[in-house]
Amino acid sequence: MGENTDVTVTTKAKTKILLYLLTEPIQWLQMLSSKLNPSFVIGVFLIYGLGQGLSGSLFKVVADYYWKDVQKLQPSTVQLFVGVYFIPWVLKPLWGILTDAFPVRGYRRRPYFIISGVIGTVSAATVALTGNLTATAALICFLGVSASLAIADVTIDACIARNSIEVRELAPDLQSLCGYCSGAGALVGYLASGFFVHRLGPQESLGLLALSPALTIVLGFVIYENRTSHIEKKQAVMKNVGTTIRSMFKTIRYPQVWKPSLFMFLSLALNVTTHEGHFYWYTDPKLGPAFSQEFVGVIYAIGAVASLIGVLIYHKTLKDYAFRDLVFYAQLLYGISGVLDLIFILRWNLIIGIPDYFFVVIEESASKITGKIKWMPMMVLSTQLCPLGIEGTFFALLMCIDSMGVLLSRWGGGLLLRLLHITRTDFTNLWLAVLIRDMLRFSILALVFLVPKTGQYEELLPSDVSENNTVHDVDEENLELLPFNGKTEL
Secondary structure, three states: OOOHHHHHHHHHHHHHHHHHHHHHHHHHHHHHHHHOHHHHHHHHHHHHHHHHHHHHHHHHHHHHHHHHHHHHOOOOHHHHHHHHHHHHHHHHHHHHHHHOOOOEEOOOHHHHHHHHHHHHHHHHHHHOOOOOOOOHHHHHHHHHHHHEEEEEEEHHHHHHHHHHHHOHHHHHHHHHHHHHHHHHHHHHHHHHHHHHHHHHHHHHHHHHHHHHHHHHHHHHHHHOOOOOOOOOOOOHHHHHHHHHHHHHHHOOOHHHHHHHHHHHHHHHHHHOHHHHHHHHHHOOOOOOOOHHHHHHHHHHHHHHHHHHHHHHHHHHHOOOOHHHHHHHHHHHHHHHHHHHHHHOOHHHHOOOOOHHHHHHHHHHHHHHHHHHHHHHHHHHHHHHOOOOOOOOHHHHHHHHHHHHHHHHHHHHHHHHHHHHOOOOOOOOHHHHHHHHHHHHHHHHHHHHOOOOOOOOOOOOOOOHHHHHHOOOOOOOOOOOEEOEEEEEOO
């Protein structure tokens, strides 16, 4: 009788735990929707989940196979090309100024969702349906796909920045929401990418990239946005642009702003990427582990799950730590995780009896978890540095600085691969490239003093900054889904 009672109690406890795990995310989303606009949460899901997550992951895998198998380019050249079609992300301040200072018929957000969707849909369809494209033409199409993602990202980031400032205690939660959405989308995209490349081929699979921008067009028509209270004349628009630019440069000169911005730039620029060298080595049937197309997708999918775990660890345990302490230890772990790459390239994992398919899972998981934990507080810090009034443009400026760091990282990696003569068939010096990359990762620890010691909920900017940065004399922006019985004003 006593044993049956114990079993019943244990079963009830397990059921309670399971129900908690299932209902907690729903309750969290309900909390965000109650304190913010529900449509804002949906917008984050569409842009971060379907856009950056799903399309971004498909783009990464399918483009790699396209350059390797269709265009037959060298890994160093592909690494440089990847940097080229990352340029739209460097231009994020331009997109931010457009959305903040150049409304279309009174709307500041809706038209830019539509524009980004059209650019992405046309670019993806062109490269997928046109045979025998030159490498230059394909690169232009990839630039269009990247620009589509960047413009949509800037538009939704403006809303994120404003909500992070106005409801400051939710700033970490908003970054967690973005991380969860992009991670879940990436998981689906990576799992499907290998299958589609194998079944459809690299070029035909690129047509899937048109799905997300097509939905972004729909989003632009469906989202309701309050129109500005007056129609601005050209002179007033140019005045707003000038005011925005002056306010940006004034804010960036504050030590509380330029120091962490410099750290983010240097931490990204010094983290040179050798991804294309790894990819060519992964798939080489003679000199590498000869991973199949499906398994390459699985590797990246596991990385997406690891990124979600990193977001979960941050969301549950690390939100209350000071910026500087958290970034230091996260960067240290990130550097250590890079050593696993070196072990894998040198095939030491086989010496200690760990097969390639298992070790690459360990390496990818460690890299993604530590990388996400390192980056999450920096994103929160970025939102805290944005003054009200120019939050969209200034957040875009900060992301532009980060994007310049990523661009230099990719071009630096491409140059490193070329200098070490790493080609489609010669990976002799790949271990040396990884060693140099790992040493640079550890060197970033010396720059952590640029990160503020403050907590993640504390205000960093002087109180008068936002008061002096009011650019638009309009009603507060309010984005919500258009009621089904409502009318759309265009």
